[in-house]
Amino acid sequence: MIVKNNINAVTIKDVAKKAGVSASTVSRALSNGAKVSEDIKQRVISAAVELNYEPNMAAQMLKGSKQKAIGLIMPNVNNVMFPQTVKGIEDEAFINGYSLMICNTGENNFVEEQYVDSFMRRSIDGIIFMTAQINNTKILDLHKKDFPVIALNRHIPDTTDAVVLDNYWSGYKVTDYLLSKGIKKIAYFDGWHYLDLYQQRVKAARARLQESGLYIDDKMYYKDLDALDDGYMAAKDLFANGHRPEAVIAASDLKAIGIIKALHELKISIPQDVSVISFDNIDIAQWITPSLTTMAQPFYKMGRGACKRLLERIESKIPLKERVYKLRGDLIIRDSVI
Amino acid sequence: MIVKNNINAVTIKDVAKKAGVSASTVSRALSNGAKVSEDIKQRVISAAVELNYEPNMAAQMLKGSKQKAIGLIMPNVNNVMFPQTVKGIEDEAFINGYSLMICNTGENNFVEEQYVDSFMRRSIDGIIFMTAQINNTKILDLHKKDFPVIALNRHIPDTTDAVVLDNYWSGYKVTDYLLSKGIKKIAYFDGWHYLDLYQQRVKAARARLQESGLYIDDKMYYKDLDALDDGYMAAKDLFANGHRPEAVIAASDLKAIGIIKALHELKISIPQDVSVISFDNIDIAQWITPSLTTMAQPFYKMGRGACKRLLERIESKIPLKERVYKLRGDLIIRDSVI
DNA sequence: CTGAAAGCGCTTACAG
């Protein structure tokens, strides 16, 4: 049985003895702030190095000192936004001397609570939630207790800081682009309806269509679609029922890839017979055939921005007022739209 | 400035006072093992619930108690094996009451050391390394100190426990399958040569070819290829130079997808003109056109198995001898091979 | 079964 203390048994006392000073002096010499004479400081440092001393975090925590680490609560490790978002968070964290610990909830609130507790007990200074939703109150609990949190991608309005996509704008732009190509008859393959981000996108699409006296036919609207499989099956269903849209808006690239597979099998040409457009611009979007025209989401920037704002809260450089940042991406024109 | 102690200010003393007992008794009542009279136990528990008491982990750690958590050190968050592997690790961890904290090194040894220290200071009971390599000694340090570690996917022979793919077998099987189709002229698009797993695959391919009096022409062997881009460019190069293999073995699905894109552009048909086969069976492999014939890797099983063996070490149910498990996947037959 | 006391390894007023 391994006991933690075996691993790193050298304590501040050992260093003190070796350096011929008191433990208090060792503590001061090793922390930056305090005033210690230069030669003693050097003696302490070399003793510490020699003994391979590392301060016991539990003891430091117990005294209330910070450990410069932030946590990320993810809903799902195979979320397409994950890699770039994490990169953004990490880059910002590292620049500021923080490390990042990631936990994955699998969209399970119970697991989430466990992980939040686990973070709290491990002296995490702040948490980024990619899981913020109404039925998920943990983030609000922490926020009420004045613990630094920020919502990323999903958020609960009028509560915490948040960094989100401007989903309404994205939906509007995508639709506008199709109309500019003379396309009028549009099918819409929507995501999980309970997520506000999807609601915003389709709402904007409808608004833009209405401006031109157009609308999405209910027969060509599919919702609560998850990823590849659902896109594929919905596309098969749509065309099997004899509907012939000029374009399909897919609420995510993965759905679009499923759609493309279905149309390949049905010998329907993209974009000659039907155009496909989506949201995300995942890595693979440019590699499939035809390459995807898609509304890129600035995942890296989102991650980085969320981390930056969380660190501001942790270091109290800002007022307590809620702040929400909406980020916009670029429409990437490729081959899937006529 | 948020101080950790503000968040959860209720201590064991508060509970003791409310329940009318001593702190020692509270501690015993709340931990399972000890003998406490039933009515006092109940009184303590309701007091704790009422006050929303949560034990301070720092204090518990300082006393040497375990927290039931394991860490995962990842080389890269956009590694294709990541989602399923993590799922496997998590499922096994949760069944046994452990939580999982993930850290990402970006293949940077310095970052890795920071994270390992961070884990150690946070009372992590064991660590799974997906980064094990010769130039990366952290895992060996821990192992020498008898701290539970296990290598996953990559490993350093004759050191720690490890769960890896049977890469030699995989390379052999893939090649054997092509030969069974009457294919003789094979190009090989290899991965980073410094990784043993890639070396094993190509070594096995060569061995199988040799058995049939065949070999890989140096002109048709590309190595140190990363992902999509490299697969694409190498394919363009290969065919631009007039080489006409009957099949390409790609050391990963992503390289294969890059190759397929290149061949699409060159109007070379798959599998009529050239077959493509690879390793991994990532989610998207079945959705591209043509769908990929590929050697599936049992990522979930690997993650789960690694976690299981790590927990055995943590709970000391096993001898100290190094154990290496090689797992095999299935060859998934789809449309990219003739 | 229960309580008083010691101690885990630090940090930080408090004296000097």
Place this chain on the structure above:
DNA sequence: CTGAAAGCGCTTACAG
């Protein structure tokens, strides 16, 4: 600038 002492919130022998 430096040291002795107190204390962070727990757990666990030690008595009873």
